[in-house]
Amino acid sequence: MKEKLLSVEDLTIDTGVQQMILKSRDEGVKTAFDRNSEIGARCTFGELGVCCKRCLAGPCRILPGGKGPQTGVCGATADQIVARNFLEMVAQGMAPHIEHAREVALTLLETAEGKAPYEIKNPEKLINIASRLGLTVDGKEIEEVAKDVALKALESFQQQYGILPWLEMNANQKTLARWKELNIIPANAHQELTVAINRVTMGSDADPVNLLLGVMRLGITDGYAGLHLSTDLQDVLFGTPGLVKSKYRLGVIKEKMVNISVHGHIPMLADKVVEWAEKLEDEAKAVGAEGINVFGICCSANEVLMRKGIPVATNFASQEAPILTGAVEAMAVDIQCVMPSLPTVSNDYHTEVITSLPYSKIPGASHIEFTPAKADEVAQAVVRKGIANFGKRDPEKMQIPPEIVDAYAGFSTEQIVEALKNVNPEDPLKPLVDNIKAGNILGVVALVGCTNPRVKQDWANVEMAKELLKHNVMVVATGCSAHSLGKFGLLSSEGLEYCGDGLKQVLTAVGQANGMEALPSVLHMGSCVDNSRIADLVSALADYIGVEAKDLPVAGSTPEIMNPKALAIGAYFLAHGVDVHVGIMPPIGGSELVTNVLTGSKEEHELTTDGLFGGKVIYEKDPIEAAHVVIERIKQKRAELFGE
Ligand code: MSK
Structure with missing residues (x-):
């Protein structure tokens, strides 16, 4: 088996990750890099997008190169199958951003109502957004303005006609006019998702070009109702990022500290973990650690790096590597890009993987349910789990690659x-x-x-x-x-x-x-x-x-x-x-x-x-x-x- 594995230099240029892949092989633990080699060549039909699973008459697949049947049972051609599959894939990519935006808007609402323990860190941006949305700001308390903006954002998920508010207030007028001509202006993000799934169902939209225009419509929705809305409201709640200095690579994991990783995307928990890691420092010292070190993976990392200068260990493909160092006490995850393998890898180490959302659990992980109202409680529990796990390290298994880079x-x-x-x-x-x-x-x-x-x-x-x-x-x-x-x-x-x-x-x-x-x-x-x-x-x-x-x-x-x-x-x-x-x-x-x-x-x-x-x-x-x-x-x- 070992002979078939690729050399680590062919898998990554990050020497720390190379070291961890070798360690995983020695210890009989599989990582994404080796699972990828095991999977080998990908299914040609899947790669070309010509497998149709839209109904129970199939699955049908079109043989490439004009050989064999060139339509599915219903008569769908390769063009139709590929366009529908692609639209669905883009919808699948957009849904997480839309849900991200909705959850941030809900957090802003609960914060404004005094139900969630966050602050309005950037009132100027909030007022600017409110004014551009046409909301009254004069004479209002900042919490009232926040509530109005949050409600406007949440209402936009129900709007049946017109233009998405975040699109209307941000898009270039000429570009908007061209999109109007093409009839691809979205009204609300949830509707766009439902329509997208509806149009690719069996017996619905079969015009490949129309389907591709649908892809562009989803792109516009993703950008304004997902990305833009999320960034704006996150800046209001957590502050707009300014220049920070930080560090990169696995060397950010500290041998003598309680190491806690945040991983995923939605910043509400990650931000609170950073806050409580500072507050509970003495508890970590009481178990013999020098303190608590929070570091990030994927986009949770980006959120706390951009605003707080929290260091980053690594990115998606090597997210299992921090566990392999044997020095990570807890990994708090929320959603998106979190490999389901993490608890399996951590079986051989002392790292506790902690999921936090009711719709994103992983067998083998601990689960502490996060809601904005319970943010402090959940973050404290995560940090305390990390502290409690410090004493469970196996010194024989500890190996932290030393490389570290300023950024x-x-x-x-x-x-x-x-x-x-x-x-x-x-x-x-x-x-x-x-x-x-x-x-x-x-x-x-x-x-x-x-x-x-x-x-x-x-x-x-x-x-x-x-x-x-x-x-x-x-x-x-x-x-x-x-x-x-x-x-x-x-x-x-x-x-x-x-x-x-x-x-x-x-x-x-x-x-x-x-x-x-x-x-x-x-x-x-x-x-x-x-x-x-x-x-x-x-x-x-x-x-x-x-x-x-x-x-x-x-x-x-x-x-x-x-x-x-x-x-x-x-x-x-x-x-x-x-x-x-x-x-x-x-x-x-x-x-x-x-x-x-x-x-x-x-x-x-x-x-x-x-x-x-x-x-x-x-x-x-x-x-x-x-x-x-x-x-x-x-x-x-x-x-x-x-x-x-
Ligand atoms: S985390 S979407 S692997 S960038 Fe945003 Fe990284 Fe891609 Fe996930």
């Missing part, structure tokens, strides 16, 4: 504008736009999404970033790809060595205007929902120049995509006319029509997302090649915009 984060749109104000207080966007026009910054790419055991971990994210930087493309990042970059020094000025001269000059000048040696080579803008911050930045640039996002030399890239949520985010970018590079092909290859609509350029055919929206999907698994395709598109957009 900066906290680049909310507001923080970026603040930093630019120190260059030009009157007109903060001017220096950025001038440098783009002058070519010192060729364009801007958002590196987003995951790590995926099918790709050498962190490698594609890091190589893509380096190649873009080398060609003076400014890179901003979110999600687990930001973690990849943080692990390898790209979230600090160390990464400047990879930047072209023009970009290096700009990052240095802006950094120095802010009392730093230079800005980091890549700006970390937050979690998956914080892709809305990237959209805000792009919109601000477009408004400044007087064009739409589709006209700008910008693109998105997700080299190690794993979760369908990244497809929903991709559809959000695409609807704005922003190209999206993927390093793993979504399951659309079984339909030439669907593939052409999404990946074809407008020169080839008008009926493409490029023709209708101004952006397309770029599939390329080699990150260097991918960077060059993206750079070529950026140059094309520059030529159209600046007449170069």
Whole structure:
């Protein structure tokens, strides 16, 4: 068995994770990396998206290459099957963001009513949102305003007609008008999800192009009712991120401390765990520890990194590695991207995996039910479990990889504008736009999404970033790809060595205007929902120049995509006319029509997302090649915009 396993250097470039994979093999514990090798080649039908399981007459599958039956029992063609499957996958990616937003809105409501132990940390942002929503703010207590905003957000899930409020108050008017013409303006997020599932049921929407327009409609819903709503209300409750310094890699786990990890996405529990870890420090000392060390994995990590500078151990693909160090006492998880293997791996260690949501349990994990009202109680229980487990460590099994890397984060749109104000207080966007026009910054790419055991971990994210930087493309990042970059020094000025001269000059000048040696080579803008911050930045640039996002030399890239949520985010970018590079092909290859609509350029055919929206999907698994395709598109957009 051992001989068939891939060498750890082929699985990840993170040497700490390599060490943990070797340790897991020695101890007979399986990780995602080895399970991935065991699974081997993927099912061709599944990969191409041509397996239809919509009714009990099937499952039907279309044999690729025109061999065998070319329709299902009902007559559905490969184009129809692929388009329906893809729409469903995007809906599946959007649902978690919508639920995330609803839960944050409920927390804001309960906070405003004095039922949940959170504060309004950013009243200015709350008032700004309330005013833009058309709510009365004058003469009202801040709690009343918070209640009105929370209720407006929650009511938007019921609105039967009109436009999503978060879309109406944020979208570019010209873009909105084009979406109206295409009849893809969403009214409410729950309705959009129900309609999406309804239209892909047996005997419903069978027009592949109409289904793909449905994908774009979901992308818009995801972006505004999911991402934007979540980020806005989280900023109100937890504060808008500002520059923080922190650390990355497994070395953030501390040998002499009680180590507690937060993992998942929704920040309500993670934020409270950080708070109670500080408050219960003495209890940890009483059991012989030097204190309590909270660190993060995936997007819970991003939420507490961005606002509190909490260090990050690793990202999605190696989430089991912290347990393998033998030094983690508790892992508090909420939802999304949490591998069900965690309690199985922890069987051999003393780590207690603790689930917290009633609809997201894992056999073998402890469960402490979280509600916003019980936040303090639950966070205390999590921290106390960690303290109680400190004495259960097996010193023989402890091995913490020592590597640790400095990183900066906290680049909310507001923080970026603040930093630019120190260059030009009157007109903060001017220096950025001038440098783009002058070519010192060729364009801007958002590196987003995951790590995926099918790709050498962190490698594609890091190589893509380096190649873009080398060609003076400014890179901003979110999600687990930001973690990849943080692990390898790209979230600090160390990464400047990879930047072209023009970009290096700009990052240095802006950094120095802010009392730093230079800005980091890549700006970390937050979690998956914080892709809305990237959209805000792009919109601000477009408004400044007087064009739409589709006209700008910008693109998105997700080299190690794993979760369908990244497809929903991709559809959000695409609807704005922003190209999206993927390093793993979504399951659309079984339909030439669907593939052409999404990946074809407008020169080839008008009926493409490029023709209708101004952006397309770029599939390329080699990150260097991918960077060059993206750079070529950026140059094309520059030529159209600046007449170069
Ligand atoms: S956590 S969606 S693996 S970015 Fe947002 Fe990371 Fe992708 Fe999950």
